Amino acid sequence: QVQLVESGGGSVQAGGSLRLSCATFGITYDNDRMAWFRQAPGKEREGVAAIGGDGRTTYANSVKGRFTISRDNAKNTLYLQMNSLKPEDTAMYYCASDYATKASLRDEEYMYWGQGTQVTVSS
DSSP states (O other): OOEEEEEEOOEEEETEEEEEEEEEEESSTTTTTEEEEETTTSSSEEEEEOTTTSSEEEEEETTTTTEEEEEEETTTEEEEOOOSOGGGEEEEEEEESSSOOOOOOOGGGGGOOOOOOOEHHHH
């Protein structure tokens, strides 16, 4: 069993930055894939960024060049650095993990999910 706990969300003006963290608890492995997803009101959940067990990353086109996903295996923590935030980035952000290795932005490929942290970007 794996538990994921997100933190770092908040309210920020457009152009600002936030760093989300996701602490993992339970049986985890350094080569697990992990990802960030988001869901805005009235919209489907979408993959934002993912990192594989080999360190390879993949991003949604909407956040490329602005967001950076990283992980600290020693601290069992996943991060999402978000820069140049836009109002359309407003959403609940979720951390997800899975025992497979290859990075993926498909939510059906992730077994474990956190409760989410809210990000609100005002114009």
